[in-house]
Amino acid sequence: MMGELALSQLRFLTLESQGLTKPYPFGKGKDAVLKTVEHLGYLQIDTLSIVERAHHHTLWTRIPDYQTAYLDELVEERKVFEYWFHAASYLPMKDFRFVLPQMLNVKQSETHYYNADPKVMKYVLDTIRAEGPKKARDFENETKRAGSWWSWKPTKIALERLFLQGDLMISRRNGMQKTYDLTENVLPKSINTTLPTDLEFAEYLVKTYLNAYGFTTVKQITHLKTGELIRRNVDKVLKSMLQARTIQLINIENRPPVFVYKDLLEKSLNRTASSIRLLSPFDNSIIHRDRVKQFFDFDYKIECYTPKEKRQFRYFCLPILFGDTFIGRVDCKAHRKEKEFELIHLHIENTKIDIELWINPFLELVKNFATFNNCENLKLTKVSPIKFTDKIRQVLT
Incomplete structure (x- = not known):
């Protein structure tokens, strides 16, 4: 069994793998967009536009100079394509053959x-x-x-x-x-269109998640993939990689077994000053809710699909990540006609971390996000706990 040191290390490794620890982890411009999609494996598409749509928000989080036109251009250049991963997604064109089994299943x-x-x-x-x-x-x-x-x-x-x-x-x-x-x-003529075997498909899933997250669990790899066959093949791939010593199995008390690239565990942790991120509800780093709860102790659920009377945090709350800790969430709305970006309700949930450490960079981040949403002004409506309201309004003005 391994304890808090391993857990802290895994948190950092997965955030680094997700591109959430450095300002420009994948570079700048349109080339960075392609590198990001190829590294993450997929990018979920969502139609909700309370703030900028999820696929654009997720890229902006990792590429500060991101422009929404970049993604459309990559589609037209046949470098990424749309299909279904666990949801409607953009995928790297180089991975096209791995959607063929699902296409065949639909056709039949x-x-x-x-x-x-x-x-x-x-x-x-x-x-x-x-x-x-x-x-x-x-x-x-x-x-x-x-x-x-x-x-x-x-x-x-x-x-x-x-x-x-x-x-x-x-x-x-x-x-x-x-x-x-x-x-x-x-489809470009150069793309491999050979139907992958069941084992090849399992290997694709395992390596996609390991590359994107640094560590993964069997449940995450097989997310929404039903049937005993896929589970057996995933187990077979993991066993082979364990034998080859490319991955390592880690057990942490009260959490599922974790598979992590061995070379990542052996590298020294070069942690820089804590950065702050405002994530899309469909960001790759948070989309697997069980994983986030188990390894980051953050219970997140998007409530736009929940009846209004049952919502705890309102309609479209964005998780706030400070360093390797989720410190809260904020319900936002871009009022585009009025050019106003509203923080409807800021929920500060981790009060152990001194607010002075993160409030200024957080509000600077929100201002940048408002600009990305084509808004010029910020409006703060509500803060919980209420005792922080005056402090935040003071910094905001």
């Missing part, structure tokens, strides 16, 4: 939730093949023609089904508006 499924009409699917494919890339709204216009026998909704379902089974890819994106094209027109 007759009970998939995108249960599209085969005739409509054929119509959509034929139209794109003949006329070129299409948005969903292009088909909406078609349905308004006299004599049309289909409606817009079936074409949207057909587009999504064809996308999920790999016949179509998203070739361009404007905000949340997607443009679909034939996969053969989008």
Whole structure:
């Protein structure tokens, strides 16, 4: 068994692996965006825009000079693509072959939730093949023609089904508006399209999580991957890596067994001054809620999907990370028309850390985030505990 020293070391290693300990961990500009996506393995897409959308927020957290156009450009340059990881995500184009098993599974499924009409699917494919890339709204216009026998909704379902089974890819994106094209027109010729074996797929998952997080658990690797076969293959890959001494197994009391790259454990910890981060609820570092609770003692849940009367921290709280400690969360909203960024409710949960250590860098971070959200002014509405309100307002002004 290993104790608090190992736990502290693991926290630092995973934050460093996630790119959350240095100002420019992956460099600057558009090249840094590609490096970030390739290192993290995926980037979750979310439609909520209370503040800047999750995929852009997650990149801005690691790339201070990030511009939202960079991601769209990488899609058009065929360096990243959209598909499903544990949710809708951007993935490195080099990893395309590892989504093939899921595409095949969708194609062979007759009970998939995108249960599209085969005739409509054929119509959509034929139209794109003949006329070129299409948005969903292009088909909406078609349905308004006299004599049309289909409606817009079936074409949207057909587009999504064809996308999920790999016949179509998203070739361009404007905000949340997607443009679909034939996969053969989008996928670079150099990309490996060999279907991975079950063992290769398990190895891809294991190495993706180890590279992105520094350490991982079996539960994290198999997150939302059902079936005994994937679990057996993950165990097989981990056993092989343990035998090769590339990873090490660590047991910490009251926590699941951890697998960590051996060379990371052997490196000296070069800890710099504690940085502060305002994370997206869908940031890769916090998306695995059990892991965050077990190793960082932070119980986080996004409450926008929770009935209003049952919410504890309001609609869209962003976790606040100071060094290797989650010190609280803040419910925010970008009022873009008014150019005002509102801190609706700042919850300070770790009061053992002196507020003087983090309040100034936190408010500077919030100002930068407000600018990223195209807002010019800050508004502070509520603070808990209330005793910190005057101090924060004083610093804010």
